[in-house]
Amino acid sequence: MAKTTQSPKWQRDPAGMRLRILEAAKQEFAAHGLAGARVDRIAANAGANKRMLYYHVGKKDDLYLAVLEGAYEQIRAEERGLDLEHLDPPDAIERLIGFTWNYFIRNPEFLALLNTENLAKARHLKRSTKVKSMHSPFVEMIRTVVRRGVESGDFKVAVDPVQLYISIAALGFFYLSNSATLSFIFGRDLLKQEAKDERLAHMVALVLAALTGKSAASFGRGKAPKLRAPARQPA
Numbered sequence: 315m316a317k318t319t320q321s322p323k324w325q326r327d328p329a330g331m332r333l334r335i336l337e338a339a340k341q342e343f344a345a346h347g348l349a350g351a352r353v354d355r356i357a358a359n360a361g362a363n364k365r366m367l368y369y370h371v372g373k374k375d376d377l378y379l380a381v382l383e384g385a386y387e388q389i390r391a392e393e394r395g396l397d398l399e400h401l402d403p404p405d406a407i408e409r410l411i412g413f414t415w416n417y418f419i420r421n422p423e424f425l426a427l428l429n430t431e432n433l434a435k436a437r438h439l440k441r442s443t444k445v446k447s448m449h450s451p452f453v454e455m456i457r458t459v460v461r462r463g464v465e466s467g468d469f470k471v472a473v474d475p476v477q478l479y480i481s482i483a484a485l486g487f488f489y490l491s492n493s494a495t496l497s498f499i500f501g502r503d504l505l506k507q508e509a510k511d512e513r514l515a516h517m518v519a520l521v522l523a524a525l526t527g528k529s530a531a532s533f534g535r536g537k538a539p540k541l542r543a544p545a546r547q548p549a
Contacts, residue, residue: 332370335360336381336384340384341359342356344426344430379441382427388424390451392413393452396413398459403459403460403463407463408522411482411517411518412518414486415514418486419490428487453475456475456479457475460478463525468525468526493505
């Protein structure tokens, strides 16, 4: 009787293997940058070999771009679940700020990847055929919230949604990506939970003050409520 030959595991589950490769690559690029990343380490950590890696994703630059695109896909997908359109405009902006802040904290690899790609002047991201299209619905979501806020009288000015999001992201990004130097310079542990809560409350008050024309002090100095992280999708 002829012996049945079973396909290797990576051929039986190509989608799972690709996900493992991309996760291993994300960790490697975040830790070592593009120049310092090693394909051998990525393959080993994914339980693969270089031939499998090239088959599923491509060479090192292709792998790096796939990781970047995946990082943007993840944050944009979670933002779509914020349900901002059904909240009062000030509450919607507060939720967006809280989500962005907590997403950065939960995903330090994302910040590391952004730092790496900015050092490269977005050279690799410019090859992407999908990243720009991911952001159009997100910008429109913010634009709608701002417009509703102006119409309801909650907001005094219809700010540019791109400028608003960049400001929100920058308030958290700079704090977290420079926390080591800032903590030393100012003699504070900026990553203590109390300090992070204070920072989130400050960001919310600052942005809402700019949008509403009210004093930041009117939004209180209490600790901002902790937001429950969106459930992760099963792999």
